[in-house]
Amino acid sequence: MLNAEQAADYVSRYDGVDPGVLSDGSWLLDRPEFWAGLLDGSADTDLVEAVLDRCPEPLGLWDEVAASGRWPVLRLGAGDSDLAVVEWHGPDHEGGLDFVVLPHGTGRCLSVASVEGHGWGPGLSWPEALRLVDLGTLGTPAQRLLLLQPAIGDAGAPETAAALLADALIAVCAPGASPAVALETARQLLDRPARWFRQDGALICDAETSPRRGGGFPPDDLLLITRALGG
Numbered sequence: 001m002l003n004a005e006q007a008a009d010y011v012s013r014y015d016g017v018d019p020g021v022l023s024d025g026s027w028l029l030d031r032p033e034f035w036a037g038l039l040d041g042s043a044d045t046d047l048v049e050a051v052l053d054r055c056p057e058p059l060g061l062w063d064e065v066a067a068s069g070r071w072p073v074l075r076l077g078a079g080d081s082d083l084a085v086v087e088w089h090g091p092d093h094e095g096g097l098d099f100v101v102l103p104h105g106t107g108r109c110l111s112v113a114s115v116e117g118h119g120w121g122p123g124l125s126w127p128e129a130l131r132l133v134d135l136g137t138l139g140t141p142a143q144r145l146l147l148l149q150p151a152i153g154d155a156g157a158p159e160t161a162a163a164l165l166a167d168a169l170i171a172v173c174a175p176g177a178s179p180a181v182a183l184e185t186a187r188q189l190l191d192r193p194a195r196w197f198r199q200d201g202a203l204i205c206d207a208e209t210s211p212r213r214g215g216g217f218p219p220d221d222l223l224l225i226t227r228a229l230g231g
Contacts, residue, residue, distance in 0.1 A: 005107030025072025029139045033061035043188035077137035080104040081230045099151040103228040113151035122153025128229040142168035153192030162186040202226045
């Protein structure tokens, strides 16, 4: 979960939302519909079709959470290099998944990627994502990697990146899947041709939809995010 200062900073971007709406979302990891929702519309393979067939109504979980009046928070627990995923809900079925970096000791929540109707990103390079997977304590490493994949975009990721994500897909979503189909699914999920470079000490993304681009966040925040993610 977020601490009180982080929660207040997060909800400050929404009119009239109380920080108390945020709640522990670790239970989502045990719901197949949650993983199906992460894959829906992001890749087109037999693996994705099979996962969705087993969970024909992934939106049912979304409606369940919306009706609860709570916003689940999945915090990776990666120490000083931490990140959380917030499932937020607004009026008229608005909402999405928000990937927020939590710079240690600042009380801030900086959104680097979002999955929604008008989402943004990518927000993580491949090495940053791997560091969060390795340091995190939420769920299993495979679950952490799948949770982060919507925020990852890195044309410089090694070929082993797709193989690692394919293994995670099989472990979490599709135990009976063909390794070849899982690999193709992973390649599609990682097909975000953003590149990363250094500028004044900060890691910068060249994608125009990324808030970590030059001119996105203020320079001090770009550097803060880079340092928070171990860069």
